Amino acid sequence: xxxxxxxxxxxxxxxxxxxxxxxxxxxxxxxxxxxxxxxxxxxxxxxxxxxxxxxxxxxxxxxxxxxxxxxxxxxxxxxxxxxxxxxxxxxxxxxxxxxxxxxxxxxxxxxxxxxxxxxxxxxxxxxxxxxxxxxxxxxxxxxxxxxxxxxxxxxxxxxxxxxxxxxxxxxxxxxxxxxxxxxxxxxxxxxxxxxxxxx
Amino acid sequence: xxxxxxxxxxxxxxxxxxxxxxxxxxxxxxxxxxxxxxxxxxxxxxxxxxxxxxxxxxxxxxxxxxxxxxxxxxxxxxxxxxxxxxxxxxxxxxxxxxxxxxxxxxxxxxxxxxxxxxxxxxxxxxxxxxxxxxxxxxxxxxxxxxxxxxxxxxxxxxxxxxxxxxxxxxxxxxxxxxxxxxxxxxxxxxxxxxxxxxxxxxxxxxxxxxxxxxxxxxxxxxxxxxxxxxxxxxxxxxxxxxxxxxxxxxxxxxxxxxxxxxxxxxxxxxxxxxxxxxxxxxxxxxxxxxxxxxxxxxxxxxxxxxxxxxxxxxxxxxxxxxxxxxxxxxxxxxxxxxxxxxxxxxxxxxxxxxxxxxxxxxxxxxxxxxxxxxxx
Numbered sequence: 318x319x320x321x322x323x324x325x326x327x328x329x330x331x332x333x334x335x336x337x338x339x340x341x342x343x344x345x346x347x348x349x350x351x352x353x354x355x356x357x358x359x360x361x362x363x364x365x366x367x368x369x370x371x372x373x374x375x376x377x378x379x380x381x382x383x384x385x386x387x388x389x390x391x392x393x394x395x396x397x398x399x400x401x402x403x404x405x406x407x408x409x410x411x412x413x414x415x416x417x418x419x420x421x422x423x424x425x426x427x428x429x430x431x432x433x434x435x436x437x438x439x440x441x442x443x444x445x446x447x448x449x450x451x452x453x454x455x456x457x458x459x460x461x462x463x464x465x466x467x468x469x470x471x472x473x474x475x476x477x478x479x480x481x482x483x484x485x486x487x488x489x490x491x492x493x494x495x496x497x498x499x500x501x502x503x504x505x506x507x508x509x510x511x512x513x514x515x516x
Numbered sequence: 517x518x519x520x521x522x523x524x525x526x527x528x529x530x531x532x533x534x535x536x537x538x539x540x541x542x543x544x545x546x547x548x549x550x551x552x553x554x555x556x557x558x559x560x561x562x563x564x565x566x567x568x569x570x571x572x573x574x575x576x577x578x579x580x581x582x583x584x585x586x587x588x589x590x591x592x593x594x595x596x597x598x599x600x601x602x603x604x605x606x607x608x609x610x611x612x613x614x615x616x617x618x619x620x621x622x623x624x625x626x627x628x629x630x631x632x633x634x635x636x637x638x639x640x641x642x643x644x645x646x647x648x649x650x651x652x653x654x655x656x657x658x659x660x661x662x663x664x665x666x667x668x669x670x671x672x673x674x675x676x677x678x679x680x681x682x683x684x685x686x687x688x689x690x691x692x693x694x695x696x697x698x699x700x701x702x703x704x705x706x707x708x709x710x711x712x713x714x715x716x717x718x719x720x721x722x723x724x725x726x727x728x729x730x731x732x733x734x735x736x737x738x739x740x741x742x743x744x745x746x747x748x749x750x751x752x753x754x755x756x757x758x759x760x761x762x763x764x765x766x767x768x769x770x771x772x773x774x775x776x777x778x779x780x781x782x783x784x785x786x787x788x789x790x791x792x793x794x795x796x797x798x799x800x801x802x803x804x805x806x807x808x809x810x811x812x813x814x815x816x817x818x819x820x821x822x823x824x825x826x827x828x829x830x831x832x833x834x835x836x837x838x839x840x841x842x843x844x845x846x847x848x849x850x851x852x853x854x855x856x857x858x859x860x861x862x863x864x865x866x867x868x869x870x871x872x873x874x875x876x877x878x879x880x881x882x883x884x885x886x887x888x889x890x891x892x
Contacts, residue, residue, distance in 0.1 A: 359851075365872075368855045372876050375883030377821070379842060379854045441830040 321490050322509060323349050326399060326425050329483060329513050330354055335395035337361070337421060339383045340403040344371035351376070356373040359395075361386060382409060387416040398424045402509070405429065405461040411477060418479055427511045430486075432466030432504040451508055467495065467503055467510040474514065483513035522578035524548060528647050535637040535800075545644055546614025547606040550590065551598035553652060560654045561596060562619040562645065564662030564669035565607040567737075567794050568786055570613035571605045574598070579613065580785050588869050595878035600885070601658065608669075609644045610636035610794050612787035616644075619720065619781075619787045620676050629789075631717030636793055638665070638801040642672045649680065650855050656680055658888070659881060663687035663820070663866035664833065665794070668673075668801050671841065674822075675803065675814040683821045683884050685867045685877065686828050690837040691844070692802035697832065700740050701795035704733030708788045717789050730788040731779030738778050741861035743829035747771065749876075811844035818845075822852040823880045825873065827865040853880070 323346045328338060332354050338347050341360030350356045360378040362368050367403075371378040379386065383400070384407055398421030400413070405428065407413045417424040430436075431452045439447035446456035454460070465473070467486065474481050484495040488505030495503045495510070503510075523546045531541040548571040553560060563573050565585065574584040574591045590596040590603055607615035610633070618633035625632075640761070649657065660681045662670045667689025674684045687814060690697070711729025713719055719726055739747075752772040755761070758768065767773040807813035822845055826838035835856045845852040857873045859865040 365855065365858060369872065369876060369879075372823075372853065372855065373879040373883070374878075375887060377851055377853045379846075379852065381854070381857055389846045391847055394846075394849055425623075 543616035564666035566664035618789035707732040
């Protein structure tokens with residue numbers, strides 16, 4: 318699933334563009350974009366161990382926290398800012414989205430969909446906080462404090478006032494477009510939502 | 517001790533206008549090199565030393581007969597691999613390991629300069645060192661690297677010469693000295709000045725040395741290079757070769773004995789007036805002010821790839837001050853990486869065996885070197 322997500326992100330990003338990967342983890346996506354899309358790519362990562370891995374791969378990474386450290390970049394510093402499956406972990410996701418859109422001309426945001434039927438069923442049947450493959454933690458030790466659904470994110474775009482240029486759902490390694498008419502189903506069956514947004 | 521025999525010196529004929537207004541020329545710059553300069557002359561690394569360092573980066577220092585100050589990081593197969601890279605290090609001007617400094621003779625008066633030596637700045641140090649590039653025919657360094665005051669020189673170097681370094685690694689440093697930094701340096705200078713052998717800096721003419729003052733200065737400074745936790749773990753309240761307190765002022769505690777030892781060995785290799793001059797240069801360093809309050813302007817249009825490293829327990833040049841450099845670089849879209857290394861060894865971490873640091877340094881250099889060569 319990870320690989321598929323990266324390929325989708327890489328497909329969205331144009332060749333030779335400048336990219337900031339926020340929460341770049343071990344730099345897998347960065348490497349992929351560097352070699353396949355010839356991007357000028359930077360990363361921000363909170364974990365020292367992960368930063369070390371990135372350095373060993375020859376990637377330019379800043380140890381930092383997106384919530385505090387995006388503010389050091391001037392407006393429109395990058396063609397794209399990528400935020401992969403971490404929006405839900407921030408104390409203030411609204412601020413992070415605004416910062417992404419300020420720092421990048423466009424942003425690619427992926428979210429684990431809390432509206433997926435397995436998640437819903439888990440809560441409905443068991444009556445406990447859902448634990449799934451993509452959400453493996455218990456409620457008391459999960460880093461995910463602001464879970465949302467694909468539908469929530471679409472709604473969020475209207476509240477905050479950003480444009481969604483492309484919205485894709487990933488389901489069993491298949492990707493499909495999300496539109497107004499299929500939103501209900503994509504929100505039920507999509508494991509991951511992938512959005513290309515702009516202010 | 518035959519200093520001259522073991523020290524390589526470049527006489528810089530070209531006049532150098534110092535920040536204080538004076539111009540110097542035909543002055544010696546002592547340096548050392550390690551490794552071999554390749555055919556393309558693109559594997560050179562300029563290492564800038566810290567306050568009490570010198571040009572003898574690694575191997576055995578021929579003057580002190582001890583390991584070079586950065587033996588952990590520099591050498592064959594080490595982070596700064598001398599099998600691959602050609603490492604150059606110069607003793608800073610104002611220093612006391614062969615470069616033009618206050619212990620030299622003033623040709624006009626035929627007397628040792630002492631405090632008649634002109635005030636030196638970090639900018640002056642860098643402008644003197646760049647002559648070594650011309651001397652070796654190096655158009656562009658592969659990297660310029662330094663910790664602490666060495667890091668300040670790195671920042672000043674890339675600011676002064678934006679096209680002369682492919683990569684730059686300022687470690688555990690700052691873009692300007694804080695009040696606390698200045699305060700500690702002033703403490704050291706006053707300790708020297710309070711030694712009755714200092715004689716307003718003219719001790720050489722009276723064949724004496726202000727060893728006590730210099731040693732106290734070193735002791736105080738040494739504390740700032742370590743962390744509270746590191747000190748506690750290493751020494752705690754352990755007693756020095758005794759079972760109980762002696763109810764006197766001898767070194768009862770190991771930490772006292774350790775500091776006294778550090779002070780006593782330091783005076784054998786360092787000149788008190790040089791200590792005054794170099795600490796002053798650090799205090800005067802203010803790259804922010806030099807660029808009218810905007811540090812970013814120091815790096816405008818830079819093509820250099822930066823890697824900034826700080827240490828968790830460094831309270832002398834804390835992470836926040838290092839990060840300000842990262843922020844300034846990001847503001848001008850420079851290629852900058854940054855990592856804070858976990859270590860309880862304090863500011864001295866960069867000089868010690870801190871595996872995460874040495875690993876990051878090695879990986880950054882080796883990967884950047886390959887990158888450059890792929891492009892060529």
